[in-house]
Amino acid sequence: MLNLFKDEPQSINSFFLFMQSLVNRNLVAEALRVSEARYRNLLENMDLGVVYLNNAGTIISANQAAEQILGLHLNNMMGRPLSETCSRIVREDGSVLPHEQHPVMSALRTGKPVENVVMGLVDHARQNHTWLMTSSVPEFRPGERRPHQVFMTLADITQQKLAEKELNLASVIVNNTGEGIIVADQDNKIISVNPAFTILTGFSRQDVFGKKAYFLQSKKNAIKINEELHNSRKNGNSWQGEIWHRRKNSDDFPCWTTINQVKDADGKTTHYVYVVMDITHLKKAQNRLGFLAYHDPLTQLPNRMLLRDRINHSLQNARREGSQVAVLFLDLDRFKIINDTYGHAVGDSLLKEVARRIKNLVRKEDTVSRYAGDEFIVLMEDFSDAKSPAKLARKLIEIFNVPMEVKGHSLQITTSVGISLFPRDGDDTDSLIKNADTAMYRAKKEGRNNFQYYNPELTTQAFEKMAMESDLRQSIDKDELILYYQPQVCLNTGNVVGIESLVHWQHPTMGLMPSARFMSIAEESGFILAMGEWMVEAACKQMRHWLNEGAPVNKIVVNVSAVQLRRSDFVATVERILHEHGLSPHCLELEISENSFADNVEPIIKSLNGLAEAGIDLTITNFGKGNFSLLNLKRIPVKKLKIDSLFVSEMLRNPNYEDILRSVIALGHSLNLKVIAQGIESEAQQKRLTELDCDMGQGHFYYLPALPSANFFAK
Template sequence: MFEKLKEDLGVFSSFFFIMLQLTNRSLAIDTLRISEAKYRSLFENIDQSVIYLDATGNVVAINQAAEQLLGLPRDVIIGRKFNDSCVKVIKEDGDAFPEEQQPSVLALRTGKPVEGVVMGLFNAERQNYLWVVVNSVPEFRMGERQPHQVLMTLTDITRQKQSEGKLSMASVIFNNIGEGIFVTDKDKKIISVNEAFTALTGFTQQDVFGKSASLLHSKKNSIKIDDELSNLSEAVNSWQGEVWRRHKSNMDFPSWTTVSEVRDSSGETAHYVHVFMDITHFKKAQDHLGFLAYHDPLTKLPNRLLLKDRIDHSLQNALREGSQAAVLFLDLDRFKGINDTYGHAVGDGLLRETAKRIKNLVRKEDTVSRYAGDEFVVFMENIPNAKNPAKLAKKLIDTFNAPVYIKGYRLKISTSVGISLFPQDGHDTETLIKNADAAMYRAKKEGRNNFQYYSLELTTEAFEKMSMECALRQSIERHELILYYQPQVCLKTGELVGVESLVRWMHPTQGLMLPKHFISIAEDSGFIVALGEWVLQNACMQMVRWLDEGLNVNKMVVNVSAIQLLRSDFVATVERVLGSTGLDPSYLELELSGSGFMDNSEQIIKTLNKLVALGIDLAIDDFGVGCFSLNNLKRIPVKKLKINNSFVADVLNNVDDEDLTRALIALGHGLHLQVIAMGIESKAQQRRLMDLGCDEGQGYLYSSPVLPWSSIFRKLCASNIFKA
């Protein structure tokens, strides 16, 4: 009897030891946190906003994306409760969001993840509300039942809220899944399981009793637990690691498992205790962070980091094998205008469609990356010869000639492509991409919708362009821009009918520069908006001065870029300038290039009608060249057509030019429009244009562009008669 009691006590001691081992199950969580630590460095570089809060709800860490989202510097946010940083948090119905119901507070109190909660946060910098979807995941320390901190992610959905009206609130709280436990004998036959085991695996006690633990081992595993357990010793009597578990429904899942060996009083193995938890959520989070670190979230294409990694690896192989590779740099032509006109939702849709079209054309082994904004890069490895990239470039250009339909809008776009080759155009990723970019800019310069190969001269050209752009951006604050003025004259009477303002740039090293040397740079860089507003402001101010002095100037003509017309605030800008200068709108004439109507004509036509409603006159510049739509000419309220000087130059010597000029003048008169010819340099040209019925003229025959204080110009303006 005594021996039997002793044996029972031994069993009881063994069972007590098992229970003691179970208290260490939170080691798995700590180990998981260590495995996730390598992803923490990604937080600062991803677009996802991430915030850590301690057990009291105070912010302890915040990444750059979250800092920008809230509009506050991190030194103001850290150490304070999240609510204190946001001034006010609201629900979708506009009511205040009670602090005790907020996801981070719920996650701390319940110890469970809280996901998919929609909240309105106040952005201190923008002074408005933004909408976010918040996920809060509690984290635990070893041996503690309460979370010591919460990982909170915020996804900005403000754009969707504004474009779609409202989003349904989605708040999903995942059920907390406890650890599964099963015990085996020394032969690894299952003798006991807990309720969590059944909840996790679908297997009941009856399903697994007496069966080998290998029954629960998935084929996805690269390790064998039996092999690991055979290496246990007195010093190390447990093993832990990631194990794929079988589910009764054959839906295998990853788990973090700790296996402890339990010895009897004689030191022999009596049992093995397996403690495991489902880490599917953690694995998805890790995979998602890894994906965000190397992919563009909008198009799901590889980003710069992954692109560089793939090109670096491929170039090593190409160098070793002596093969060729190519980089194609694509940029959507006039994408900014579409984005500004139709909104970011349409712009994003266009970028996704662009990614799809490119992916459909490349080889399986090629890499397609969204490089930045509307720029895409295609890397072709192991190409047979230098002509292959050109074939792909032609296909890419052709595919974008087909219209794109986004949210009910029919968009007509094109692309410009630059190509660099390995090894002749560069031996590293950075050089190849930079040179392909330079070739792409050459393609744009050659009229867009084409491709160009890189050549050595483009490097110098690209550097000069970049330097010119930087200097141009400083031209306003450095007072380097100057307005010259050229008169417009009635051909029959010689009477002054208007004055055109012409901008010049006094470059700090290159001297006085004409618009043809810098306007295209201003348009490509977006600086044309600031430049155009400066010209409008100063031209209107000058017109007011002339009127105050009693000079006979009837119209101030100001050139306007199509990029300016596409901006939603352009009409407001014109109104503001007229108000600040005091110029009556009837004295202002805006002259725009016909090429500006090639795309987005509906938006521009609406803008032009608003300008005319203010009392401003409109004229079409460079009429007769480009792709101006005659159908649009019927729909816009212009008063004047300006014939391009290329026709005037040869009107005396070329019968075709004379016939074209006659036709353009007749077309203008047929639409009840005034016609002005630019570039008149001789009396003979003037007489011929008069014979053809032209109404007005502009050119060196009357006056070169001069400064407003020129005595000759002021004298002519005072007399109001320009005699050639």
């Protein structure tokens, strides 16, 4: 068993040793005759407990220390048997000590001293033990063979026992922990190891005893690590880091090692304790993660991150050498039909076969990447003329003409290819990829299963979209985004029950635009994350302003997108904004479009549940237009369904739309959900919705979307 600390029991007080030596009754008597008063004073002021008992085991005297140890006043002890001073006396193993085996009774019975016996006094009220080291010395009168009394000493060793228990526990932990532990002396020589160390390295204690701990290190990092350890010891600090160690069979393996210094009461280092954890599997996992960070896990091809890096590198070489670079953008024609018909397992196997065929066709120096979904990109470098990419494109199209055998299915699939060239079609990675993508879409429009070079005339719309995306990214910094507000009302009372915020963009040249003009661009570009956070922030700020003014508004409503909900930190972001503006979560309602649940719904559902747990109300908007799963509706803690305006605008002219409205309202109420209709523009619509038992409404009939300065609360 590994013993990290060694603690010898302290010797008994010198006077106790003196008192123990007074076995000879004549010496005691002589001492008492010399100065009984002085003896009594000394007895009362010593730390050692002293108790006198007669030959029947009854207490006849005790000093103050004994009173404190036993927890009884002398008056309560006098004339009582020792066994009555404590409800229970136990041995070290916890078993009850019978009265006849008490050291006092043994000394009376045998006439011999009973020394250094450890026993425990159980205090049931406090549920603890007082541990004592006790000695009992019999005293005889001249000429008598049986003792007339016993002199018993008591030393409280409770703290020592607790320390021993902690040391034993530490020893058990050290010997059963899964990490290797090495203990070295102040000269860094190994003096002890635990079993886990032997299992980890193959070295036994005998193999390493007396050797410097450094000998376990692999040579590949010894110099650097030794320098760090030297500085750590010099500064009196602990050290931790990755070290390569060696096993007894000479194999090297990586370890996460922590080295702590053990110091004495004077601050001097007495030992070093090494804790060694094998991180071989972790390193393998890191390497695997490093591969996955730059490769597609399905096809093992470079992903878009690695592709971009390689295109950037190839452009640097091309600029230096005056050569060309080609980007071929491939998209599988009608892949979605195959995926939907045969399932994702077949679709994934098809993609792997596609990747294999492309990889086998191109040159070794070309890069093949799975860019996204069923899109692949081939990067060509160092080719002779602009016709070379076209030749490769034809070959790629031809290899897809051969059916692919996938999981027992013979599948026929074609591809459309777009080509962009450096420097003619773009001077940077983004331009080349976008222009190749544009050319690929032209190939699809030309009937699929063909290739097209990039043509600038065909990208006018694409450039306009790019320009709008660029402007949109600057809209927050330029204070161009504006929130308009439209109240929601109770259909029965007409009271405002909430106010929805609607984002608009004050474009510098195109004027004020509603969200429908730019929301898709925001989502596709990823700008929706920044814009969505701005919307929540601005709406909560306005809500706080209304509450400070005493406005009768209970809830602010904000639309959020699926892109936002897939962010793992979205719930925390919303909670932070509410806290910063001093708003209760119940002041905020978030609307999520039904279309958000078309793909990858699990992270969205997780976020929605987190929002609901935080106390934020949720509404599914545009309900009824998509293919929303009722199963998902049961998994999402929404409070409200918002009927799409199309049904409201057509319900008075088309009975089918009214039937849909009736069904949605009934569905919502059956699930204990409120139902709100948007796009109400006439009294007739309001009346019919009220008759259908719709709960709330929103539209131009009540309020037009307006700036916060509009007095919504005057009506």
